[in-house]
Amino acid sequence: MLEKVAKADGLIPLQVTLDEINKSEDYARILSKLQSQIKTEQDGKTNIINVPVSANGLIRLRALPISWLKKYRELKAILSKNRRISEQNVLSKNN
Secondary structure, X not given: OHXXXXXHOOOOOOOOOHHHHHHOHHHHHHHHHHXXXXXXXXXXXXXXXXXXXXXXXXXXXXHHHHHHHHHHHXXXXXXXXXXXXXXXXXXXXXX
């Protein structure tokens, strides 16, 4: 998730692979800094996710949670679609 946010925010070039990120100390520092700036927490027993952020500059402070939420929604949609496909496959095998 951090890698996707870093790429969306232009902190890591889009074409860089996950393997390249894992091998690079520079990219590791970027992800570490990003991880220290953003936390997530569930609001009680609700489906609400709070995204407290600490960042230098008002623009970055506003942009960081928006980037994170966009990537979270994309990931959630992919996982939901995969779950539906898996359920359909199970149902079709049972029929």
